[in-house]
Amino acid sequence: MATSSDIDALAPDMADDMRAARELLGGSPAAELPPGLAALRARVDEDLEREQGLLATLRALPTPQRIGLVVILTGLLMGLTAVVTPRGEMADYPVVRMVVVLAVMGALMAVAVWRLLRPLHLPKPSSTATRLLLVAGVLAPTVAALWPVYGHAGHDPGHGLSFAVGCGQCMAFGAVMGAPVLALATMLRRAKVDGAAVVALAGVAAGLVGNLTLQLHCPVTDPLHLLLAHASLALILGVVALRWR
Amino acid sequence: MKSDEELMQAYIEGDVAAFSELFDRYGPMLLRIMRRQLRDDDAQELVQQTFLQMHRARNDFDTSRKLRPWLMTIAYNLKRELFRRRGRKPEAALEVEPEAEDRGDIVERKSEAARLRRALATLPEGQREVIEMHWFEELSFPEVAEILGMTTSAVKVRAHRGYKALRATLEKDVTGG
Known part of the structure; x- marks a missing residue:
């Protein structure tokens, strides 16, 4: 509790200023009992009674476990992709590039999930940091798309209609892979009080999951295909999340 | 008398009476904080939200830390978010209790x-x-x-x-x- 000793411990000029101001302010109103508490208590009890079932149990998990669930789901989707529908030329694909792309996008996705599920008992992070994360989440797949693949020829992206169909298939694949992560992360949030940047971040995180799985699935290395069908997912799902909220 | 942290520990372990005690200790204080800048119905809504968030985040509470700053951070974050959503800066509205006799x-x-x-x-x-x-x-x-x-x-x-x-x-x- 703030007591006079709290102020006494300060430098003399600071303490004098504070004492004088507090004298002018009068007694602290901390001891007054506000009305309306009984009705409020009844509403709080109703809230707590509604907190039953699987969803409530998941939301009440410690934050590292909630984040862990989303990361595990992402890992499962990536594992499933690598086993069931791996890219055909995986063995020839440059290992360093694969590792860097997966590591950077995976790390961004994890940080985005952490920001989404950040509990309210911690001081609010700066909105600038959130916006930077949002921009990084959109830019990372774009940079990966434009990063030339040396010494490796991927599959032909096709031309005209076949190019468009290929792009559509990849976008659908990435969206289907990102959707469960977006749904889980949204379910695990305890309070939907954040601003537009955080809501968009949920979609961007899902777009990053789509990109992670596409990196393991799609054998095309053409920059235009990667840009339109892979990298755009983060932006599109970010906008979808904003519209959906 | 049990400390706030002991009560919270008991609540985490399923003791509903401990929650009542915590509400009695913190409900009045939180309502005063909210009423200082908000209309009564908004103030009550935010206190309700604070206790709901406290319940949902109970497994995040570290019982070696103090409960009061933990709970107050939740309350202040909810209040800031409300002001942000409404697109206005908080006003210093020190309200008089409506039921003063x-x-x-x-x-x-x-x-x-x-x-x-x-x-x-x-x-x-x-x-x-x-x-x-x-x-x-x-x-x-x-x-x-x-x-x-x-x-x-x-x-x-x-x-x-x-x-x-x-x-x-x-x-x-x-x-x-």
Whole structure:
């Protein structure tokens, strides 16, 4: 509790200023009992009674476990992709590039999930940091798309209609892979009080999951295909999340 | 008497009575904080949300830490988000309790409240928030620092500047300057 000793411990000029101001302010109103508490208590009890079932149990998990669930789901989707529908030329694909792309996008996705599920008992992070994360989440797949693949020829992206169909298939694949992560992360949030940047971040995180799985699935290395069908997912799902909220 | 942290530990372990005790200890304080800047229905809504969030986050609570700054951070974050959503800066609205019994007391307190409201409204948001916590809610500087995510020294500097500015405003008010 703030007591006079709290102020006494300060430098003399600071303490004098504070004492004088507090004298002018009068007694602290901390001891007054506000009305309306009984009705409020009844509403709080109703809230707590509604907190039953699987969803409530998941939301009440410690934050590292909630984040862990989303990361595990992402890992499962990536594992499933690598086993069931791996890219055909995986063995020839440059290992360093694969590792860097997966590591950077995976790390961004994890940080985005952490920001989404950040509990309210911690001081609010700066909105600038959130916006930077949002921009990084959109830019990372774009940079990966434009990063030339040396010494490796991927599959032909096709031309005209076949190019468009290929792009559509990849976008659908990435969206289907990102959707469960977006749904889980949204379910695990305890309070939907954040601003537009955080809501968009949920979609961007899902777009990053789509990109992670596409990196393991799609054998095309053409920059235009990667840009339109892979990298755009983060932006599109970010906008979808904003519209959906 | 059990400490807040012991009560929270008991609540985490399923003791519903411990929650009642925590509500009795913190409900009035949180309602006062919210009513200072919000209409009564909004204030009640935010306190309700604070206890719901406390319940949902109960497994995140570290019982070796203090409960009060933990709970206050939830309350202040909810309040800030509400102001952000409404696109306005918080006002220093020090409301008189609506059920005060004595009529003369109400008039006197309204005048006092208006004087404080004017003085507080002149402070920058950061200073006003620190003064609110330190003076109105009697939180210590380290507790205020924990809630705001600042160092204790920075909170002391902010409080000093705030109190100094308040003193100047109130003195000017008294002398009619």
